[in-house]
Amino acid sequence: MRTDPHQGFQVDPADLPSEAVIFGCTPAMCEVRSKIARVLDTDFPVLLQGDRGTGKDLVARYLHARSSRREGPFVKLSCAAVPQRLLEAELLGSEETNGNDECQSKAGLIEFAEGGTLFLDDVAEMGSALQRKLLHLLRDGRYFRVGSREERQANVRIVCASSVKLAAAVKRGTFRRDLFNQIDVMSFRLSALRERKEDIPQLWDSFAAKLAKKFGKAAPRLTPSVLHVLEQWSWPGNLCELENCIARVMILGDETAIGEGFRRQGVIASTVDGHSERNGRAKTVSRQTVAEAMILQALQANHWNQRKATEELKRSYRSLLYRLRKAGILHRPRSRRAFPRSD
Numbered sequence: 093m094r095t096d097p098h099q100g101f102q103v104d105p106a107d108l109p110s111e112a113v114i115f116g117c118t119p120a121m122c123e124v125r126s127k128i129a130r131v132l133d134t135d136f137p138v139l140l141q142g143d144r145g146t147g148k149d150l151v152a153r154y155l156h157a158r159s160s161r162r163e164g165p166f167v168k169l170s171c172a173a174v175p176q177r178l179l180e181a182e183l184l185g186s187e188e189t190n191g192n193d194e195c196q197s198k199a200g201l202i203e204f205a206e207g208g209t210l211f212l213d214d215v216a217e218m219g220s221a222l223q224r225k226l227l228h229l230l231r232d233g234r235y236f237r238v239g240s241r242e243e244r245q246a247n248v249r250i251v252c253a254s255s256v257k258l259a260a261a262v263k264r265g266t267f268r269r270d271l272f273n274q275i276d277v278m279s280f281r282l283s284a285l286r287e288r289k290e291d292i293p294q295l296w297d298s299f300a301a302k303l304a305k306k307f308g309k310a311a312p313r314l315t316p317s318v319l320h321v322l323e324q325w326s327w328p329g330n331l332c333e334l335e336n337c338i339a340r341v342m343i344l345g346d347e348t349a350i351g352e353g354f355r356r357q358g359v360i361a362s363t364v365d366g367h368s369e370r371n372g373r374a375k376t377v378s379r380q381t382v383a384e385a386m387i388l389q390a391l392q393a394n395h396w397n398q399r400k401a402t403e404e405l406k407r408s409y410r411s412l413l414y415r416l417r418k419a420g421i422l423h424r425p426r427s428r429r430a431f432p433r434s435d
């Protein structure tokens with residue numbers, strides 16, 4: 093699988109979990125599964141909504157891999173990750189004339205997605221000017237590169253995802269109603285993990301097998317007592333959090349760390365989000381706790397690529413330490429660094 097976002101890549105169905113694992117057995121997700129089956133071979137735009145970590149990326153890749161466009165590229169643009177001023181050119185391409193009257197043209201991701209699927213993640217982050225252009229694209233299949241008067245034809249299937257409720261964004265006035273109506277026709281809500289706890293055992297097996305292969309370790313087995321603990325938890329981080337939890341058991345080799353891990357994560361989440369109550373509980377967070385949570389987060393964000401995760405950690409660890417110290421939660425260490433200096 094090629095992963096350069098500017099090239100797009102073909103999704104190998106073998107890289108995806110089975111349908112039974114992706115959708116599980118709850119009535120709500122079974123309905124999503126059967127409705128998605130009906131749109132696979134159409135070119136209708138699709139909207140995937142659900143909290144972070146509920147599987148929107150995965151379902152978008154599944155949709156592409158099972159659609160009639162499967163031989164074409166799958167291209168993702170995360171509207172939250174690209175600065176607003178660059179987003180338009182990133183998506184549509186640009187044509188600029190420099191001082192010597194030379195025209196410099198750059199293809200947008202829409203061109204790289206030609207014949208395939210364009211996945212617009214965090215679509216609510218798109219500014220109003222680009223929303224208008226996306227509406228035009230969805231209605232007529234046509235668009236202009238930024239700075240160009242030549243109208244172009246696109247042959248892409250558009251899948252949008254949002255973890256904020258788009259209907260609420262329409263009410264707030266930050267998302268165009270006509271665009272919402274256009275993409276809401278085939279809209280799917282992916283359940284939070286707390287609404288599909290019945291699926292935990294098979295999700296465990298799927299994640300455990302994936303991580304075991306990645307790290308060359310034995311897949312941890314789910315025991316009844318651990319399942320009981322997992323069923324009590326509310327899973328604010330959804331499937332990502334479950335994956336991290338299994339990774340922790342595998343790396344530390346200690347399933348009793350699970351309950352402790354939940355308590356720590358509660359503290360970490362509140363401190364990192366900046367909502368920390370400056371009370372004794374938050375202050376008990378240790379450097380080891382922070383490091384452990386960050387390592388897991390970085391590994392997950394980098395698809396368990398240890399080299400890339402290490403690079404990211406070098407950059408982000410120091411900025412997090414700075415924020416935690418500023419909030420009075422951590423104190424400056426006297427010795428030893430958990431991560432090497434990057435400078």
Ligand SMILES: Nc1ncnc2c1ncn2[C@@H]1O[C@H](COP(=O)(O)OP(=O)(O)O)[C@@H](O)[C@H]1O
Nearest residue numbers: 109113114115144145146147148149150331332
């Ligand atoms: N139903 C599922 N079965 C197995 N793994 C899943 C499932 N849904 C999501 N995942 C995995 O969980 C993690 C988070 O999913 P992701 O698609 O990135 O969520 P989102 O885009 O909604 O934040 C990824 O590693 C993904 O492969």
Ligand SMILES: [Mg+2]
Nearest residue numbers: 145148149213
């Ligand atoms: Mg996502």
